[in-house]
Amino acid sequence: MRIQDLSLKVKLGSIFTIALLLNFFGFYVMINFLDEHKHDSxxxxxxxxxxxxxxxMVNEAYHVAESNPIYYTQLRATAKKFEKNQEVLIFGNNSSGIHGIKAPxxxxxLVEVLHEWQPFSQKLDRLIKSNDPSEKRQIAAEIQQDSFLLLRKVNNVTNQIEQNSEHKVEIIKNIQISIMLVNVFIFLFATWASIHHIIHPITDVIQLMKRVADGDINVKKLTIERSDEVGHLAQSFNQMVSNLKHLVLTGKxxxxxxxxxxxxENFEIKSIYKPSEYVSGDFYHYIWDKERNTLYGYLIDIMGHGLDTALHTSHIHVLFEQAAHKHDLSLAEKVKWVNHESIKFLTNETFATGICFEFNFLTSSLKYVSCGINHFIAMTKEQKGMITVEGAFLGIMEAMPFEEYEMPFKSGDYFNFLTDGLLDHLHVDQYQFPSSFQASYEMLVALSNSAIITDDASGLCINIK
Structure with missing residues (x-):
């Protein structure tokens, strides 16, 4: 397996684990050194x-030679303490936590000190046991002379212990410096690796995503040469761009x-179509039948904004267009037929709303059936403003009630059939609808382009001449 195929968690985890273990080792060495340093002290x-x-002992020996009785006991105690200390230096003392010296x-x-101590201690015994004043003075002088050699041997032990302790300090210092240098190297390596293998690739993806966000979907695909999280990110980006191209194409x-x-000569139709995303859930269509002198149309709104929504919109559109040619059916029966057929392909999580209308210019009457879009705008002599009409959703249940309504119209009237993206805000803002068709249309266009619109906004605006 290549290194670039390992996950970032493994890579970064390995680097920081090594650094952590190295620091634990340094901490362990330092703790042991402190214990050793305390012991050396x-x-x-x-x-x-x-x-x-x-x-x-030399000072007390001269007092003993002068037959001072107090110093007999002191000299014995001092000699005994010297022997005890020497024993501790060689063999250690468990009760004091001192280990015997093992350094060769x-x-x-220490052996040399013992060799000098044996004759020295023997002379101390002779001094204490002698009753001859002149002999005592002679022995005291010999003890003083021998003490120089004993002191030199004792100093050698002390100096050697100090040198060993300083050598340990130097070793610890070198270890700590080495650990520090290795930590600096690991930090620099981790920084370089993060910049080169993580930050730079992610920055490239961010730059391309900004271009896509600005509308440029024709960006070059990222080259994928690794299987870690960054590689998965690049692969997901390529897939996202590919899906986005399909969405844009579907929207077009x-x-x-x-x-x-x-x-x-009978009417004027103007339309509004503002998808909130690339693919809209709204759709509208109309058919002008010159022979029958009727204008059949419908406006539908499907839940969602993805590719499946586009397919559902196409299905409903085809059904309404087929229903338009079933002249033996009333408008309500046509909507019922569309509802019946739509259940076959609409899932339980998907439904459609809409409104279907038919203008008859021979009788000057408008027939309309609601199938979920329960409002439209009518500016006639009898009706002015928002018209409310009851109607069930499409694709929910087969036996749903769809009622047909009718109202007259004449020249100068206009009608606006809108989806919820516009209707919801007209209800909230309490719009006063202009008497002019053009003013009404311009008002709706301005609303569809405003920032408050967050859903698909579509509409059919019909002016009767």
């Missing part, structure tokens, strides 16, 4: 006390299916 103090005890260079000096196809605006 006890040994240095103990070895230093041996020098003082040696000089103290120090133990060699939807627009191409919309009928053109129509203006003849």
């Amino acid at each position: 006890h040994l240095i103090n103990l070895a230093g006390s041996q020098r003082m005890l040696t000089m103290q 260079n120090i133990t060699a000096h 196809v939807q627009v191409d299916f919309l009928p053109p605006e129509l203006n003849n």
Whole structure:
């Protein structure tokens, strides 16, 4: 497996685990060093006390030679303490937490101290046991002479312990410097790796996403050469762009299916079509039958904005167009037939709303049936403003009631059939509808282009001549 195929969690986790283990090692070494340093301090103090005890024994030996009885006991105690300290230096003392010295260079000096101590201690015994004043003075002088050599041996032990302790300090310092340098290297490597393998690729994706957000969907696909999270991000981006191209193409196809605006001697039709996203859930269509002198039309609104919504919109559109040619059916029966057929392909989570109308210019009457869009605008002599009409959704249940309503119209009247994207805001803002068709249409266009519209906004505006 290549390194670039490992996940970022594994890569970054490995780097920081190594750094963590290295720091744990440094911490462990430092703790052990502090314990050793504390132990060496006890040994240095103990070895230093041996020098003082040696000089103290020389001083006490002269007082014993002068037959001062107080110093007999003191000299014995001092000699015993010296031997005890020497034993601790060699073998250690568990109760004091002092371990015996194992370093060969120090133990060699301790042996030399023992060799000098044996004749020295023997002379101390002779001094204490002698009753001859002249002999005592002679022995005291020999003890003083021998003390120089004993002191030199004791100093060798002390110096060697101090040198060993300083050597340990130097080793620890070098280890800490090495750990620090390795940490700096790991930090620099992690920074470089993060910039080169994470930040730069993500920055490239962000730049391309900004271009896509600005409307440029013809960006070049990212080259995928890795299987980690960054590679998955690049793959997801490529897939997103591909899906977006399909959405844009679908949106363009939807627009191409919309009928053109129509203006003849009987009426004028203007339309509004503002999808909130690339694919709209709204659709409208109308059919002018010159022979029958009727204008059949419908406005539908499907829940959703994706490719499946576009397919559902196409299905409903085809059904309404087929229903238009069933001249033996009333307008309500046509809507019932559309509802019956739509159940076959609309899922339980999807439904459609709409309104279907038919203008008869021979009888000057408008018939309309609501199938979920329960309002439209009518500006006639009898009706002015928002018209409310009851009607069930399409595709919910087969046995749904759809009622047909009728109202007269004459020259100068106009009607606006709108989807919820516009109707919802007309209800909220309490719009006063102009008497002029053109003013009403311009008002609705301005509303559809405003920032408050967050849903698909579509409409058919019909002016009767």
